[in-house]
Each structure stands twice: as structure tokens, then as C-alpha cells.
Amino acid sequence: MAPLKIGFKSELDMLKFKNLKKDRESIIKSGFVDNIKYQYKTNEMIEWYHPKKIRVRISQIEKETDDTKSFYFVPVSRNEMPPFQAGQYVTLSVKIGDNTYQRAYSISSSVSDLKAYRLTIKKVPKGIVSNYMFDYAKEGDTFSISGPSGNFVYSSIRDTKDIIAIAGGSGITPIMAMLYQCVNFQKPANITLLYGAKTEKDLILKREIDELVKKNDNLKVIYILSEETRNDYEHGFINKEHFMNLDIENKSIFVCGPRSMYDSLNTIFKDLDIPNKYIRHEAYTDIPDFLGNTEYRLTCKTQDKEIVIPCFENKTLLESMVEGGIQVPIHCTVGVCGFCRSKLLEGKVQTDKSGLREADDHANFIHPCVTYPLSDIILELPF
Numbered sequence: 001m002a003p004l005k006i007g008f009k010s011e012l013d014m015l016k017f018k019n020l021k022k023d024r025e026s027i028i029k030s031g032f033v034d035n036i037k038y039q040y041k042t043n044e045m046i047e048w049y050h051p052k053k054i055r056v057r058i059s060q061i062e063k064e065t066d067d068t069k070s071f072y073f074v075p076v077s078r079n080e081m082p083p084f085q086a087g088q089y090v091t092l093s094v095k096i097g098d099n100t101y102q103r104a105y106s107i108s109s110s111v112s113d114l115k116a117y118r119l120t121i122k123k124v125p126k127g128i129v130s131n132y133m134f135d136y137a138k139e140g141d142t143f144s145i146s147g148p149s150g151n152f153v154y155s156s157i158r159d160t161k162d163i164i165a166i167a168g169g170s171g172i173t174p175i176m177a178m179l180y181q182c183v184n185f186q187k188p189a190n191i192t193l194l195y196g197a198k199t200e201k202d203l204i205l206k207r208e209i210d211e212l213v214k215k216n217d218n219l220k221v222i223y224i225l226s227e228e229t230r231n232d233y234e235h236g237f238i239n240k241e242h243f244m245n246l247d248i249e250n251k252s253i254f255v256c257g258p259r260s261m262y263d264s265l266n267t268i269f270k271d272l273d274i275p276n277k278y279i280r281h282e283a284y285t286d287i288p289d290f291l292g293n294t295e296y297r298l299t300c301k302t303q304d305k306e307i308v309i310p311c312f313e314n315k316t317l318l319e320s321m322v323e324g325g326i327q328v329p330i331h332c333t334v335g336v337c338g339f340c341r342s343k344l345l346e347g348k349v350q351t352d353k354s355g356l357r358e359a360d361d362h363a364n365f366i367h368p369c370v371t372y373p374l375s376d377i378i379l380e381l382p383f
């Protein structure tokens with residue numbers, strides 16, 4: 001058994017502590033008085049690879065179809081754009097009048113070319129930003145965009161070696177970047193693309209797709225026209241028969257297009273017993289076409305105040321908030337990131353719940369970026 005120590009232990013401890021305190025005081029006094037610089041290599045690398053915002057300039061504009069243009073954005077104060085994964089999007093901030101609107105657009109260019117990001121933007125009826133970009137944006141204009149984000153990307157760990165890609169209309173944009181990735185890096189090894197549009201001239205980037213397919217055996221494309229009959233095309237909407245002729249067994253399927261296309265494809269996938277684990281959907285919002293222009297009252301409750309502004313049946317609650325001077329945290333603008341998640345305390349809305357968690361839906365949360373008012377509204381904001 002160890003001998004029991006007794007004596008002046010506690011007094012000695014106090015003495016040690018007093019000396020320690022003096023030592024520490026002198027060390028602190030002799031220390032730096034300047035602020036610590038934020039110049040560590042790691043921080044610089046994070047800012048380079050994952051910037052929150054980048055100032056960009058339009059270097060070139062190309063008209064793709066009657067209602068679609070491609071914009072090439074080059075960085076203003078760095079030599080190239082940050083790396084991204086094929087299928088990702090950026091959020092473009094556009095100042096129109098006194099307000100700054102934000103919209104998410106997929107990058108349609110190749111991950112191998114970081115001189116510029118190409119955003120291919122289709123003008124949609126009542127689309128504030130898309131109409132502005134199509135009608136007014138010109139070469140030399142500067143904008144702010146977010147760093148790339150989004151999970152609609154091919155992963156060789158999770159996805160199958162060969163994939164089927166399905167695009168409707170402007171849903172081709174993230175898939176275009178995937179075609180380049182397939183050609184340049186064989187990830188995935190092969191892509192079969194089903195691409196639907198109303199008419200041949202609505203097939204965005206068709207010439208570029210045809211060039212790629214002509215030069216690369218690992219790409220195959222089937223065009224499907226819903227409102228025009230032409231030789232060498234499939235017709236109607238993408239349906240079960242189109243899949244019957246493909247080898248779809250155990251293949252990842254990437255889908256990007258209008259909501260109506262998702263709904264009909266989901267029914268087809270169920271009929272064909274395709275497990276959910278093979279299906280990847282890109283978020284995509286349609287502006288409902290039944291909207292009128294009735295004005296309502298939107299009451300926004302924050303932690304310390306209550307703001308009342310007008311809101312309109314044909315604008316998302318987020319757009320009305322931007323116009324009313326309320327800055328809500330946002331990112332994706334298509335109802336999936338959850339940044340703008342707010343609680344609906346009162347009122348009737350038309351909303352897209354596909355990006356909401358079930359628990360949030362039960363607790364009456366909504367994403368104002370994809371919600372239209374159908375009455376006066378009271379919202380509790382997330383700040």
C-alpha cells in the first residue's frame with residue numbers, strides 16, 4: 001500500500017497557482033497585439049475551391065433556340081472558375097430595378113473547361129429572371145453567382161457503370177455536362193439519353209449533342225417530339241415503350257425536366273419495377289400557369305418584428321419578400337436546400353412539397369421559393 005502523504009500540500013498548491021498566474025500574465029503581455037490574420041493556406045484553398053460568392057462577367061452569349069440562350073460567365077477577379085461536378089448548379093443573383101432576384105441554373109459546360117461556366121437559360125412565361133436574362137443581359141454585364149452545389153451528380157461508388165439519362169426541355173442542361181464527363185472521363189462509361197421536347201427546334205443544344213454522339217461510341221441519344229412528326233424521331237411523350245427497347249435492368253436513371261414529366265415517369269418506373277435506389281431526380285420548378293394576379297397581404301413575423309407587405313398570386317412568396325425589402329436566406333430557389341424554410345401560421349397556398357421533409361410538412365413548414373399565395377398569409381420566418 002502506498003504511504004499516505006500529509007503536510008503542506010494545499011498551501012504549496014496555492015503558491016504554485018500564484019506563480020503560475022504571474023507567469024501567464026507575463027506571457028500574455030508579451031504576446032501579439034495584432035489581430036490574427038485570416039491568411040492560412042487552408043483558408044485560401046477553401047475560398048478557391050468552395051467560394052460562397054463569385055463576381056462574374058458575361059463574356060459571350062449564344063442563342064440556342066427561339067426562347068433559350070447560353071451565357072458564358074468568366075470570373076472577374078480570379079483566373080478560372082472553381083471546379084464543379086457535372087450536374088451541379090449555381091445561384092445567379094440579378095438586380096432588376098430596385099430588387100435583387102436569385103435563381104438556380106445548372107452548368108451546361110464541361111467540368112474540364114473552367115475558363116467559363118456556361119448557363120443555358122430558357123425564357124419561361126412569367127419568369128422574372130429568365131425573361132430579364134433573355135431580353136436584356138448583354139456581354140460585359142457583371143453578376144454575382146454562388147459556388148456550385150447540388151447532388152444531381154454521377155457517383156461511381158453509388159451509381160451503375162452505364163446510366164440512362166432522361167431530359168425534358170431545358171432539363172438537358174445538367175445532363176449536357178454529364179455527357180462531356182462521360183466522353184472525357186468515362187464516368188459513367190456509357191450514357192443512353194432520352195431527350196423530349198415539343199418540336200425539333202425546341203431541342204436545346206441538339207447540334208452539340210449530335211456532334212458528341214457522332215464522335216463517341218459511349219453516347220446514344222433518342223429524341224422524342226410531342227408536337228411534331230418527323231422522320232428519325234420518336235413521337236409523343238416519353239412512355240413505357242421507350243424503356244422496353246432499352247436495357248434498363250439495374251441501371252441508374254438520371255431525370256431532369258418539368259414536374260409533369262416526373263409524375264408520369266414515376267408511374268412508369270413503378271410499372272417496370274425499377275427500385276427507387278436507381279433513380280436520381282434533379283429539382284426543377286415549373287411556374288403554375290393557372291395563376292391570376294390577385295393581391296394579398298403577407299405578414300412576416302421575425303424574432304423581433306412583424307412586417308406586412310403585399311404579395312401576389314402570380315409571384316412566389318420569396319419574390320414578394322424580396323420586393324418588400326425582406327432578405328430571407330436562400331440558395332437553391334427550387335425548394336430543396338431548405339434555406340428559406342418558414343412556418344405557415346395562417347393562409348392558403350399553392351406549394352411544391354417535393355423537397356420538404358415529411359415532419360416539416362406536418363408541422364406546416366413551407367419553402368417560400370416555391371410557394372404561391374391563395375389568400376392573405378401569415379408566415380414565421382427563420383430569423
Ligand code: FES
Pocket residue numbers: 329330331332333334335336337338339340341367368369370
Ligand atoms: S432557397 Fe432552397 S428551399 Fe428555398
